[in-house]
Amino acid sequence: MQPRFHSLLAPTIRWLLLALLACNAAAITDPNLEARVKAAFLYKFATYVEWPDAGQSEAPFVVGIVESDQIAAALQLLAPGRHIGRRPLVVRRLKTGDSPNGVQMLFVGQSTGAALKTWIDNVRGQPVLVVTETEGALTQGSVINFVLAEQHVRFEISLPAAEQRHLKISSRLLSVARQVQTGSAP
Template identity: 50%
Template structure:
């Protein structure tokens, strides 16, 4: 039996030779479609990181839906380059809260399902503005958040690493802020905010950032 990569991205032409049973053929298409979406996200992230590390331009940002998938992939990868404060549950899941960005939260949950950062699983928690941030390691504050500065301040006070996607996100207290520069998804980092949130960022992460803020805000 030969299997081909789906040409249309939905797995409709995934199996070159039909399966003997319709149910198996449908399962094949679903499995390949999910794998194709995951590989596409990783490819976009890998190209972005490698090109930034080499000092060249990152790949052009595709339509909004793929941009959201790339940001979700970045959030997952960020977790591996951050040293969080030691706690009693240091072996437990890394919990990522998402507010004001349901689409990114759904994609992040899909990407992290069954995967780990080191030995730790990842849990994604959708939140509404004003909800407590207890137990979070990272918080993504989406563009739909009504009062991002308030949420970012609460994250900093709670010792939670914050990631935003708004103009002036670092000035509002975010540790990492996504920017679209010349139609390319990039991110900037604030070391003062990281220090205030009691988290340490890997030098490898800083080396691929579009901008690193080192002085006081």
């Protein structure tokens, strides 16, 4: 039975599990390491989410990054040659006042109050995977939120926020989340 279980695990889920184990093995104390780990997670998150227009486009898959130059830089190093389905991965840095139109994923770095709400509201109702790293962001409409637990990068997921955006999150990703919110979305 065990060999069959291993054959069922897709290479990408094995990669995600290895990344989680690596995060457990060494606490995140270096901000550059934390940025690289989060960038890798962002890429992998996209591979475990189904968008309503899945398979219909070969246009670039755009990840908009706000308030985090380190994560943007780390993801830009990772992006060349990477694809989400058939779509090439592209990273776009956004700043206050920029429009997030055309992004499939929006990462909002540590942001507070009105700024976070503004970014989330700018893509509300659109099929955009909103990922944050701010405490309480799931209650504001984020789909995935990074948390540091005992100096390890973890993440939590809001299923209602994903459903409002017409995104389907793989059970494989849900199974490795620290917490999955199933109540009503904001």
